[in-house]
Amino acid sequence: MEAAWVLTNIAASDYTLLVAECGAVPRLVELLESPDANIRHQATWALGNIAADMPSCRETVLDHGAVTPLLAQFKEDMKVSVLRTATWALSNLCFGKLP
Numbered sequence: 001m002e003a004a005w006v007l008t009n010i011a012a013s014d015y016t017l018l019v020a021e022c023g024a025v026p027r028l029v030e031l032l033e034s035p036d037a038n039i040r041h042q043a044t045w046a047l048g049n050i051a052a053d054m055p056s057c058r059e060t061v062l063d064h065g066a067v068t069p070l071l072a073q074f075k076e077d078m079k080v081s082v083l084r085t086a087t088w089a090l091s092n093l094c095f096g097k098l099p
Helices: 003-012 016-021 024-032 036-055 056-063 069-070 079-096
Strands: none
Touching: 003 016, 003 024, 003 036, 003 079, 016 024, 016 036, 016 056, 024 056, 036 056, 036 079, 056 079, 069 079
């Protein structure tokens, strides 16, 4: 949880590309399948920050298969805050893409 939180904050800075290139993205995608909703939420937020930075970062997140586990966050019993973050992260992944 704490590591994902740190990566979320770093990815919201001028060092987003470094986070994307250092191998954090596949680990964050793995965290989207955690049984802990708080960990999934934090990983979603981090991936959204990475995807929002630049096209190459967005492609890195897409290349590591984040879409399906992000879509899996949309569950009936999920907190609204998690749904908002997942929607935002998905919108960052779709930005600039052809329909």
